[in-house]
Amino acid sequence: MDWKALAPxxxxxxxxxLHVPRPLGDGRxxxxxxxxxxxxxxxxxPVGSGKSTEIATATTELNLDTELFAVDLSLDxxxxxxxxxxxxxxxxxxxxxxxxxxxxxxxxxxxxxxxERSRLTGKCPSHQGHLESGPYRDAFLAVVREFKKKALSKxxxxxxxxxxxxxxxxxxxxxVRTFLSLRDEVEFAFVVPPSLVIGPANVELLSELRVxxxxxxxxxxxxxAHWKEGRQFLADIFRRRMGKDTNVEALAPLMETAAISxxxxxxxxxxLMRDMGGxxxxxxxxxxxxxxxxxxxxxxxxxxxxxxxxxxxxxxxxADGSDGLEIxxxxxxxxxxHGLLLENEVEDRVIVxxxxxxxxxxxxxxxx
Amino acid sequence: xxxxxxxxxxxxxxxxxIGLVIYSDYEQRNELITExxxxxxxxxxxxxATTLDEARPHPRALVLLTPPDEGATxxxxxxxxxxxxDRQVPLLLFLLRGGEGLRVLADAPGLASWLNGSEVxxxxxQNIDGAAEIKTFIERTGKSPEAWLAxxxxxxxxxxxxxxxxxxRARLLGGTP
Numbered sequence: 001m002d003w004k005a006l007a008p009x010x011x012x013x014x015x016x017x018l019h020v021p022r023p024l025g026d027g028r029x030x031x032x033x034x035x036x037x038x039x040x041x042x043x044x045x046p047v048g049s050g051k052s053t054e055i056a057t058a059t060t061e062l063n064l065d066t067e068l069f070a071v072d073l074s075l076d077x078x079x080x081x082x083x084x085x086x087x088x089x090x091x092x093x094x095x096x097x098x099x100x101x102x103x104x105x106x107x108x109x110x111x112x113x114x115x116e117r118s119r120l121t122g123k124c125p126s127h128q129g130h131l132e133s134g135p136y137r138d139a140f141l142a143v144v145r146e147f148k149k150k151a152l153s154k155x156x157x158x159x160x161x162x163x164x165x166x167x168x169x170x171x172x173x174x175x176v177r178t179f180l181s182l183r184d185e186v187e188f189a190f191v192v193p194p195s196l197v198i199g200p201a202n203v204e205l206l207s208e209l210r211v212x213x214x215x216x217x218x219x220x221x222x223x224x225a226h227w228k229e230g231r232q233f234l235a236d237i238f239r240r241r242m243g244k245d246t247n248v249e250a251l252a253p254l255m256e257t258a259a260i261s262x263x264x265x266x267x268x269x270x271x272l273m274r275d276m277g278g279x280x281x282x283x284x285x286x287x288x289x290x291x292x293x294x295x296x297x298x299x300x301x302x303x304x305x306x307x308x309x310x311x312x313x314x315x316x317x318x319a320d321g322s323d324g325l326e327i328x329x330x331x332x333x334x335x336x337x338h339g340l341l342l343e344n345e346v347e348d349r350v351i352v353x354x355x356x357x358x359x360x361x362x363x364x365x366x367x368x
Numbered sequence: 369x370x371x372x373x374x375x376x377x378x379x380x381x382x383x384x385x386i387g388l389v390i391y392s393d394y395e396q397r398n399e400l401i402t403e404x405x406x407x408x409x410x411x412x413x414x415x416x417a418t419t420l421d422e423a424r425p426h427p428r429a430l431v432l433l434t435p436p437d438e439g440a441t442x443x444x445x446x447x448x449x450x451x452x453x454d455r456q457v458p459l460l461l462f463l464l465r466g467g468e469g470l471r472v473l474a475d476a477p478g479l480a481s482w483l484n485g486s487e488v489x490x491x492x493x494q495n496i497d498g499a500a501e502i503k504t505f506i507e508r509t510g511k512s513p514e515a516w517l518a519x520x521x522x523x524x525x526x527x528x529x530x531x532x533x534x535x536x537r538a539r540l541l542g543g544t545p
Binding site: 003004007008009010046047048074076077080081082083163165166267268271272274275278279281282284296299300302303304306307309337338339 | 374375377378381382383384385386443444446447448449450451453470473474477478480481482483484485486487489492528
């Protein structure tokens with residue numbers, strides 16, 4: 001079996017045949033809310049929950065609309081997110097939009113003043129020592145307005161951005177402010193670090209945008225009513241990525257355990273399945289055994305435990321099944337961001353649970 | 369088999385773009401580098417690097433990255449990890465146990481999530497119950513570690529990757545090299 005095909009770290013592009021719709025269709029839901037002009041949207045969730053894939057799905061959905069042109073950008077593909085400036089961001093999104101509209105399927109030649117064109121097609125501003133964002137903002141707006149003029153049927157532009165969650169909090173905040181200042185011209189959705197959407201320090205920011213959470217899918221009844229669909233969703237991802245010739249039936253019990261152990265995080269589920277396959281390969285076995293999965297689960301648990309700080313376990317155990325609001329904010333943000341503590345919506349109420357792999361060894365069977 | 373060599377082999381052969389090797393001192397780091405050079409997939413170039421810029425142009429090489437400033441490199445890698453997403457062979461980052469790199473990793477959730485399950489801490493995996501492991505080894509191979517190594521040295525054991533791992537395990541279990 002080609003376990004490498006699982007590629008847990010790789011988000012899917014919009015329209016990718018490997019894409020499996022989530023039980024609650026998050027990407028499509030985001031698209032319809034953007035279409036209705038309810039944004040800007042701050043997309044937040046734990047690492048590995050599928051934010052990037054859903055952003056790509058929403059973009060594909062939006063582009064089905066005849067009046068809307070949507071583009072998604074993974075900012076971290078060409079910027080070091082630890083060191084971005086406002087000018088860099090505007091250069092990145094303006095330059096990308098300029099490039100995308102010139103591609104064969106649109107073939108729009110935008111007429112921009114030379115100065116603005118060279119700004120957007122030149123080097124990254126911070127690499128040139130250009131820190132002022134004003135000129136790049138003008139160039140970005142010039143692209144958007146020129147596009148709307150040329151693409152007569154497409155009267156709206158939507159930009160969906162991934163990568164801001166990798167910024168230090170203050171830089172992400174500056175970036176969001178930059179986008180908010182452009183919202184009259186563009187529909188925005190951007191992935192942000194959870195620290196930007198939790199807690200009283202963010203009240204002002206939150207009054208200007210709408211949070212769109214991408215949570216783990218429920219895989220046990222206590223995580224929500226759609227737990228069976230959640231498990232099926234993870235199994236479908238596995239099936240789709242491994243290909244139709246894979247003997248999925250033989251792996252069904254292991255997949256079930258991996259799904260429960262993942263806490264509903266697709267990346268963790270795929271990592272467990274891939275690592276289980278890796279251990280089977282080391283032992284020269286075509287089909288993995290429960291021992292291989294146990295080894296993969298121990299590796300994951302070791303990785304998660306390495307992220308714990310003093311008192312985390314105690315706090316999480318005390319908060320398990322509650323709304324988690326009693327956990328001091330800084331600790332809560334860190335635990336949620338890492339996916340050590342998982343949030344789910346159960347009967348219209350958000351509750352938190354400790355990641356199942358952090359519990360005692362018999363926890364997984366209790367969960368099942 | 370969840371031992372250090374098996375875990376390192378799995379790490380070097382898995383198509384994960386980035387993996388982590390946690391070492392306890394520089395001597396052990398050098399030993400691990402040598403071991404990984406032996407465990408690398410056949411036909412794959414092994415490259416030692418100290419910066420991400422050195423590693424980036426080599427997506428098809430097994431890169432063993434030993435940065436002088438581990439904390440700064442973790443932060444840089446977290447900010448640039450999408451640039452490494454299409455690697456065909458992993459970049460293995462070496463971080464000191466209890467060092468700045470691991471401390472910073474706890475503040476880099478995206479990178480930490482990528483690394484989940486792709487982290488190997490050989491020293492921890494080698495803290496084993498010797499007697500139980502020798503019994504398991506004999507049950508599996510039909511030979512004591514010493515007898516296995518003697519047969520290996522005599523060329524009686526074929527060079528499959530599983531046998532290479534078993535040979536390494538036999539050495540760990542006290543067989544004479």
